[in-house]
Amino acid sequence: MSVVFLLVVAALSSQTCLGVKYEPNWNSIDSRPLPAWYDDVKIGMFINWGVYSVPSYHDEWFWYWWKGPKPIPSVVKLMEQFYPPTFTYADFAAEFKAEFYDPLKWVDIIKSSGAK
Structure with a gap:
């Protein structure tokens, strides 16, 4: 089931990514839109203290x-x-x-x- 889900996500992502070509410079990279989920994403933090x-x-x-x-x-x-x-x-x-x-x-x- 999860493999099918990943394949569907990959297929949909490739369709989105193929629509626009970005150049290897900051202006081009900064022009790409942020995904809708970006502001709500949570990132874990791991502290390694030994x-x-x-x-x-x-x-x-x-x-x-x-x-x-x-x-x-x-x-x-x-x-x-x-x-x-x-x-x-x-x-x-x-x-x-x-x-x-x-x-x-x-x-x-x-x-x-x-x-x-």
Whole structure:
């Protein structure tokens, strides 16, 4: 049933899309009409907050940039400077305190961003 629905939607969409040719420039792209549902659409938000935030350096790929096949020298240097040689990624868990976790503040920020 869902496959049939997707095929119908794809067919109808292709008819709409084939009617107008847009050029690869801002004026052309901005001239296209927004779909009727656009203003009512809801987008989910996912917050990924993990032990990689303990060193507060780089990004969520911290372990990969430290121990992966192509380490980033600045990440390796940070670990050598501030952590003992036997330190592992799992050891960050003991330092993950979430001391500034304030879910109500997060909700305020997310709501003020326009999320519904």
